[in-house]
Amino acid sequence: MKPWVMAMCLLVACAGVHAKTTLWEPAAGHTQVPIWPGTPPDPKSLPGSEYARTGTTTIGGKTITGVYNVSKPTMTLYAPTGENTGAAIVVFPGGGFQGLAMDLEGTDVCDWLTTKGVTCILLKYRVPGIPYEWQCDCRPHNLQLSMPSLQDAQRTIRLVRSRAAEWHIDPHKVGVLGFSAGGYLVAEVSTNFKRRTYAPVDPADKESSRPDFALAIYPGHIATDDDTLNPNVPVSHETPPTFVLQAEDDHVDGVNQAQVYYAALKNADVPVEMHLYPHGGHAFGLRPTSNPITHWPALAETWMSSIGMIPAAGP
Template identity: 65%
Template sequence: MTNVARPTLTVYAPRTNATGTAVVVIPGGGFQGLAMDLEGTEICDWLSSRGITCVLLKYRVPSIPYVWQCACRPHNHSLSLPSLEDVQRTLRLVRAHAAQWRINPHKVGVIGFSAGGFLVAEASTYFEARLYPRVDAADQLSSRPDFAIAVYPGHLSMAKNSIALNPLIESHVTAQTPPTFLLQNEDDHVDQIEDSLSYYMALKKAGVPVELHAYAQGGHAFGLRATHLPVGSWPKLVEQWLGTIGMLGPR
């Protein structure tokens, strides 16, 4: 999906015992398009089958200045404002509808893939920034995720073979950054293992609970598609991690 000028969200109710947990799903696509099936609807089918309310976000793209083809890498110096505004607004709307959707407003997290993984890091570190004018009462609520999951995130590190974190993110990592789950493959040739490693080290330094899973093989943009490789077990790892941080227990 390309040329999204109007953001939307789609709610997937739990298909089994409701946990009270909600996850905003942020597909990837290089801020040029959105992988709404591979990293969207398929993810929501999985999450809703585990008792989690899934909120699929279709955010605005393309999103200046995120033009990955540009060698000047302008995205390392500016926020992806339209996309990040959409994520913040969605998190607030989920909390505003917590009673209606039978959600615990303190169990609202994010999961993102590739460019969506970078948005996860932005949402996790810029939640105190007021990026758009107040629309309604929902905008009085917090946009801080209670937990964050970034799968093969992109453009967090400044260079290959370096764990220097993008300064846009590094300057906002604090102890208030939510618990985070990171996953990436060594042979990811679209983004790189250093993206997860750089963010992991910054979170660790700040005292944020963080879990990192790194694999030798698996490439990029695999979503939930079947694979014989060890990385194919990542959904079970996420479920176990959510349990350890108290997000899959009683409402």
């Protein structure tokens, strides 16, 4: 079974009868903080209460924990364990807008970034979208804005900037990183920052929601069926510098997602770096595999250094 098939089985609650269901909590020393002071804007009815499930299948020798029915989005701060570079990255886990792979594409990522001196902010954004069946091609995220999750993403970036001094962050070095559906959210927040998606709720909303840099890892929903750019990703010259990575044998979203986004960024004269690998599939996160694509974090570090977000690594 391919890694993505296993991941999707988890994220649509078919990971096995022995899966553990509970509420997701970050590791000791980290606290989830609500990103909205009250009810989030445009609340939607959900098919049930929020829960987390850890499956029995593994990727890279570890199980996967998914979170579902998120109506109260939160962010969790992971402070640098290495020398603080001043950079911060908001992480968007993937999961087809049905659930969130909170470890595979969340805490694993923060464990990596913090060792590089980067503050990591893990966003638990609202899911699922409507309709709830992930197999349906009529999901609104194909040709519409994923409005609740975009609102959550914009709000989180603004909150990070508003607390930059407290968290020892450079407000001009706030980036985003997302996987799969989270990669689409990266593209949305990178291109819709002039669009006010909700009414301001406090002084934090005076801050900009434009990321200073962006990393889209095996993104989806960016290309339409005829390989044109999703109109809800209005790339312009003001789109932040972007790093794109995908495998050519990605049979979930298809390598055309990266190619279409790269072409749009290039045509808008946006600094962009793209890496395509022949093998890797989908939903591998940072977990080790036998494929060369597994070493992509080193490429991302070099790229972040090249655009001045983190210092260059020593010899």
